[in-house]
Amino acid sequence: MSTIFDRDASGLEVRLPDIGGLEVRPPEVGGLEVSIKAQIAQGLEAFSGYDGLEVVNNGQDGIGGIKSEDLIEETEPKPRAKKLWLILAGVALLLLIVGAVLGGVLGSRQSHKAPVQTPGASATPEASSKPPSSSDPPPNAVYATSGIGVTGWWTGSSSFTIRLIYQGHDGDLRLMRYHSGAGKWSTLANLTGTKAKLGTPIAASCFNIPFFFFTPVTSSNNFTQVEIFYLNEANEMQEFYFREQDSPSPSAQTFNGSGIMSSKGWKAAGDSKIATYWPSVIFQDDSDKMQEAYYANLTWAQSEVGLECQNNSAFAEVPYSVTAGRFGGEKLFYQQDDQKLLIEERNNSTDKFNGG
Structure with missing residues (x-):
């Protein structure tokens, strides 16, 4: 061409x-x-x-x-213009790469941030209709901060039985039994309706009804009554009892229910411990003073022990003997603010505790 x-x-x-x-x-x-x-x-x-x-x-x-030369037109782009276009293209590519990297970093940070709660959202999880997962503890599992109450009695010259009370994961109190003849533990009852607060302190005691009330012991009247003491959500002292006996007599019944102390409204400190040896119950009030509830003349009465103890002190009541315990003759163990363990004692329920 x-x-x-x-x-x-x-x-x-x-x-x-x-x-x-x-x-x-x-x-x-x-x-x-x-x-x-x-x-x-x-x-x-x-x-x-x-x-x-x-x-x-x-x-x-x-x-x-x-x-x-000034009349000749250039038919090809100037090398300078080509270089400028290459620079601009390189800058644009660099900006795209930087934008992609920043987007990935910001997205990763956002995914690790805690979810922001909207003003109208509730912080309390809603109840779910889904069944509990297999990782949830069973209802009869011991609650993490459950108290434990233990009592027992002789059933013969060489045999005995024990009752243990604890709080289940569902909040109900549960009763377990041990008999020396069988040599093993078993579940005796689930005490529903006790309305115990979660993590309540628990104390237990027992007494033989005909022995305590000075009535004849017969085949149909030889009950042992187990007393359980705990706190409700208002930190009020609560009482639950049941009766049982080993007897072939069909008239031997088991009774249980809320005791009359529950209606008194006596308040304990939220972190108070409880100790009992029938018919006495020791607890701590909001002023760190010990209080006693005592059962006499078919009713409960409250009185101040007059002893100051360490906040959240543990207590223990130990009778001199079975007979002395029936009248309040016992020793009381507790802890003061100086971390020392003290022992007070009395001969009967009408005496004041004195240093032992």
Whole structure:
């Protein structure tokens, strides 16, 4: 294909000669024409009219020409423009990479943030109708901060039985039994409706009914009554009792229920411990003073022991003997603020405790 650089005023036409140079001949229609030999042989020549371009050769082929640099148009982009476009493309690519990295980092941080609670959301989890998972402890499992009460009695000259009370994971008090003849523990009862506060202190004691009330012992009247003491949600002293006996008599019944102390409304300190040896119960009030509830004349009465103890002190009541215990003759163990363990004693319920 011929490339026509346009004609000039002299009417010369430039062609490729046989010897590889340029030949100049007058054109038929005027203008400057440059052709290679192969194109001439094939008749591939192109002509155009005057468009203001002039040939500039600067004498490199031995042919003079007219210098007109300010009239020549550049047909290719400047190298500088190409470089500028490459720089801009590189900057754009760098910005895309930086944006992707920042987006990933911020997204990772956001996923590790604690969920933001909306103002209208409740912090208390709603009750679910789903059944508890297998990891939940069973209801009869011991509550984490449950108290424990233990009592027992002789059932013969060489046999005995023990009762243990604890709080289950569901809040109910549970009763377990041990008999020396069987040599193993078993569940005796689930004391529903006791309304004990979670983590309540528990104390237990027992007495033989005919022995305590001075009545004849018969096959149908030889009950042992177990007394359980604990706190409700208001930190009020509560009493629950049950009676049982080993007897073939069909009239031997088991009775249980809430005791009359429960209606007294006597309040203990929230972290008070409880100790008991029938018919006495020791607990601590909000002033760190010991209080005693004592059962006499078929009713409970409360009185201040008059001893100051350490906050949350443990207590223990130990009778001199079975007979002395029936009348309140006992020793009381407790702890003072100096961490020392003290013992107070009395001969009967009408005496004051004195240092032992």
